[in-house]
Amino acid sequence: MNTIDDLTAEALVALLREVAAEVILPRFRHLDASEIEAKTSPNDLVTVADREAEVLLAEGVQRILPGCAVVGEEAVEDDPGLVAQIAEAETCVILDPVDGTSNFARGLAVFGMILAVTRRGETVFGLLYDPVCDDWVMAHRGGGAWFVRGETRQRLSTRAPRPLPEIEGMVPLSQADPDVRAASIAPFDGMRQVQTLRCSCHEYRLLAMGQTDFVTAVTIKPWDHAAGQLILAEAGGASLLDDGSAYAPTRHSGRLISAASPEVLALLRDVQPFS
Numbered sequence: 001m002n003t004i005d006d007l008t009a010e011a012l013v014a015l016l017r018e019v020a021a022e023v024i025l026p027r028f029r030h031l032d033a034s035e036i037e038a039k040t041s042p043n044d045l046v047t048v049a050d051r052e053a054e055v056l057l058a059e060g061v062q063r064i065l066p067g068c069a070v071v072g073e074e075a076v077e078d079d080p081g082l083v084a085q086i087a088e089a090e091t092c093v094i095l096d097p098v099d100g101t102s103n104f105a106r107g108l109a110v111f112g113m114i115l116a117v118t119r120r121g122e123t124v125f126g127l128l129y130d131p132v133c134d135d136w137v138m139a140h141r142g143g144g145a146w147f148v149r150g151e152t153r154q155r156l157s158t159r160a161p162r163p164l165p166e167i168e169g170m171v172p173l174s175q176a177d178p179d180v181r182a183a184s185i186a187p188f189d190g191m192r193q194v195q196t197l198r199c200s201c202h203e204y205r206l207l208a209m210g211q212t213d214f215v216t217a218v219t220i221k222p223w224d225h226a227a228g229q230l231i232l233a234e235a236g237g238a239s240l241l242d243d244g245s246a247y248a249p250t251r252h253s254g255r256l257i258s259a260a261s262p263e264v265l266a267l268l269r270d271v272q273p274f275s
Helices: 006-027 048-064 073-078 080-088 101-105 178-188 200-208 222-235 262-270
Strands: 036-038 045-047 069-072 091-099 112-119 122-130 135-140 145-149 152-155 168-170 193-195 214-217 238-241 256-259
Touching (some): 006 048, 006 091, 006 112, 006 122, 045 048, 045 101, 048 069, 048 073, 048 091, 048 112, 069 073, 069 080, 069 222, 073 080, 073 091, 080 091, 080 222, 091 101, 091 200, 091 222, 112 222, 122 200, 135 200, 135 222, 200 214, 200 222, 200 256, 222 238, 256 262
Parallel strands (some): 168 193, 168 214
Antiparallel strands (some): 036 045, 091 112, 112 122, 122 135, 135 145, 145 152, 214 256, 238 256
């Protein structure tokens, strides 16, 4: 499966940095209430920065990768049929212009930008960008996972396996129905801690950088997971959907558990976190 070349990757990184500087960062902690809207629930927000950034990103990636399909979170909100392009297109770019919008809208600096490139439905490049710190984690398929800040470039590897009482991870209880939250958290009793950042970008970064043991997800929207899943695999991690199948960006339903190692993934399966 062909990936993109280094020059194309550099252009995509430069695009995200440019759009962040132009549209996203100037609005961070400067949003008017009229510039924030709820979509499916009071916790599912979109801002003027999300929408304007996605337009600029879509235009930019089509200049960098002429003829590519573009699937952005906000565009799919208006036209759900766009997700079919991930499976159908020779090259598709999947965008989350502001991941962690609830944090962004509240002035919390735990948000990011996510970009994935797929070829015929398989992710070949993933990018998790932190606009506040101006650094990123990225992976080419088969090329390892890397952290980049300025002139620093560091190859990443996930955390080594640890016994059950010592592991910690992310469980998005806010996305679970209130009547099943207690049952959702029960399988994780006895672990060091469970929490959530409400930001897939930073949760995958923590996994890839060896700072946590697992991340669970009750929804698998491709703009949240396509890039992070490739980066996780290239850093040495493993994941499974609740039916035992492997993740793919063409899969849009099910629950997903991502772990720092196959050993931790097996341990989590043993405690049945999908029950």
